[in-house]
Amino acid sequence: MKKYTKSHEWVEVIEGNKAKIGISDHAQEELGDVVFVELPEIGSELKKGEAFSTVESVKAAEDIYAPVSGKVTAVNEELNDHPELINEDAEGKGWICEVELSDLSELDDLMTEEEYKKFIEG
Amino acid sequence: MTIFEKSVKGRKAYSLPEFDIPDVEIDIPEHLKRKEKANLPEVYEVEVVRHYTELEKKNFSVDVGFYPLGSCTMKYNPKINEDMSALFRWLHPYQPEETIQGALELMYDLKEKLLEITGTDDMTLIPSAGAHGELTGMLIIRTYHLDRGDTKRDKVIVPDSAHGTNPASAAMAGFKVIELKSSDEGLVDLEELEKHLDDTVAAIMLTNPNTLGYFERDIEKIAKMAHDVGALLYYDGANLNAIMGKARPGDMGFDVVHLNLHKTFSTPHGMGGPGSGPIGVKEHLKDFLPVPVVRKDGDKYYLDYDLPKSIGMVRAFYGNFGVLVKAYTYILTMGKDGLTKASELAVLNANYLKALLREVYSAAYDEDGKRPCMHEFVLDGSKLLKETGVKTLDVAKRLLDLGFHAPTVYFPLIVPEALMIEPTETESKETLEAFAAAMKQIVKEAHENPQILKEAPKNTPVRRLDEATASRKPVVRWQKQ
Helix, strand or coil, X not given: CEEECCCCEEEEEEECXXXXXXXXXXXXXXXXCEEEEECCCCCCEECCCCEEEEEEECCCEEEEEXXXXXXXXXXXXXXXXXXXXXXXXCCCCCCCEEEEECCHHHHHHCECHHHHHHHHHC | CCCCCCCCCCCCCCCCCCCCCCCCCCCCCHHHCCCCCCCCCCCCHXXXXXXXXXXXXXXXXXXXXXXXXXXXXXXXXXXXXXXXXXXXXXXXXXXXXXXXXXXXXXXXXXXXHHHHHXXXXXXXXXXXXXHHHHHHHHHHHHHHHHHCCCCCCCEEEEECCCCCHHHHHHHHCCCEEEEECECCCCCECHHHHHHHCCCCEEEEEECCCCCCCCCCCCHHHHHHHHHHCCCEEEECHHHHHHCCCCCXXXXXXXXXXXXXXXXXXXXXXXXXXXXXXXXXXXXXXHHHCCCCEEXXXXXXXXXXXXXXXXXXXXXXXXXXXXXXXXXXXXXXXXXXXXXXXXHHHHHHHHHHHHHHHCCCCEECCCCCCCCCCCCCEEEECHHHHHHHCCCHHHHHHHHHHCCCCXXXXXXXXXXXXXXXXXXXXXXXXXXXHHHHHHHHHHHHHHHHCHHHHHHCCCCCCCCCCCHHHHHHCCCCCCCCC
C-alpha cells in the first residue's frame, strides 16, 4: 500500500522493511515533461523530510524530499536514459530509489491514497 | 539550410595576392598535425551576407517588437550606446596603463555613479553577467565571515519566489540553501524568517521589489533581523529598474548589491550576452572585492591588485568592457532625472497594462486589482486552464503568432501557470494597448476554439518545438553527417 507526503512523494513497502520511493502522479502532472532526475547514491542515508534528489522538468527543478528515513539500497538507473518514465508511470516504473527503512513507524504520519487525493483536491 | 549545405567546392569570399614566401619546414610533432582538412563552407561573399541576413530576419528582438519578458528588463537599447562602445574597440587588455587612461577613467567614473545609484561604498565591475555577479557576491560574503574566524555560517536563506540562480549561486559558493516560504501577501514572512535566523546563517538573498513585482515594505526590519544574528543581506539587482533615483538598496540595509548593467542600464542581452554584473559592497566588505580594482591616484588611474584579503580573480581581465561603455553612455545621456523618470514610467506602464488585462486575467496577490505593482506583475493562468484546458504555454506560443515576444512563463514557481510581464519604460501607450488586445483575443480563442492555441505558433519560422526532447537529448552543435 502506498503512502504519500504533503510534498508529493510516495513510499511503498515491498517486503519487510524494504520500500520504494518516488513522486506522485499529481506531482509529475504539475512538473510537466521531466528531463533529468538526480539519483541518490546507493548506501547513502535518507533523513525524513530532507531533500535527497532533484527532478528537472521543462518548467522547473524541484527538490524531492525523503518521505521516510533509511539507507538507499537501489536506484532506478533507467531514469538516467529515460527520465520520461516519471511522466509515463510516476507511481510504478518511475520509482526513484529503494530504501531500508530505519523506522517503520514513520509511515504512520503519512497519508493514505484516499487522504492524499483529498489533500490535492482541497 | 545551414551555411555548410550552401557550400560549393571552389567558391570563396576572398581574393589574396599571389603567395611569394618560400615554404619553410617547421618541426611540428606528428600528434599535433591536422589529419584531415578543416571543414569550412565554401561560398561567395554575397552568399555569406545573404545567409546571415536571412537568419537575422528570423530573429525576434526588442528592435523588432514588444518583448515583455518579466524579470529581464528588455528595454530598448539606444543606438548611441553602440556608437560610443565602438570608439574603444581597438583597445587591448595588455596595453600599459598609461596608454589606457581614458578607459580606466570611464570605469572609475561609472563605478562612482553606480555607487551613488545603489548607495554602496565600493564596487567591482568585473563579473561577466548576473549569475557570475551573484557567485562573486556570495564568495565575498563567505570570505568576510571566514576572515572574522566565524566558520559555522554554512546557510543562505532564499525566498521561494527567488530567481533560480540565487540558490544555485549560493550552493556554488559552498552554502546550504534554506528556502523561505512567502507570506500570503507574496512578501517575506517575518515570522517564518525568524525561525530560520541564527548564527549559522551567512546571508539572506533578496530582490526588492521581489519577483512578484511587490516592494518588500519590511525591508529595514528584515535587514535588522539579519544583522542582529550576524548575517549579511544580499541584493539581487534584477529589479533595480523599478526604483532608480527613488530608493537605494544600500540605504535599505543591503550589504552586497548586485547589478545587471545589461538589464537596467540598457545594454543588449539575452542568448549568452555579453552581460555585466557589478557587485557593490558596504565599507566592511571592501577588502574582499575581486582584483583588480580601478583606483585613482592624483590625476592617474590604475588597476589595484594589492588586496591581500581579496577573493582573488573571478575572470580574465577587467570585465566586459564594451558593456561598461554602453551603460556609462546610458547613465550620462539619461542623467539623474532621466533615470528617475525611467523607473517612474516602468512602474506606470506595468500598472496600466495590469489594469488593461484585469478583465481577462488576475494578477497574483494583487487584491482584486486594488494593489499596485512595481515594474512588473505576474498573471495567474490557473482559471483559464480550468475553464478551457489551455495552458500558459499555449498562450505564450500564440502570442508569438500575434507578433509579440512571450512573457516569462512558469516563474515565479509559487504562482500556478504563471505569466510574468515586464513592459519597461520604453513602450508607448499604443504598444501596451495592442498587447492587451492580443491577450484578450487569446482568452476569447481559448473559450471558442482552443485548438488554435494548442497548435500555435503557426506564423513563426519554426512551429512549436519539442522542448522535452531538446532537454533530454540536446544537440548543441552542428556535426557533419
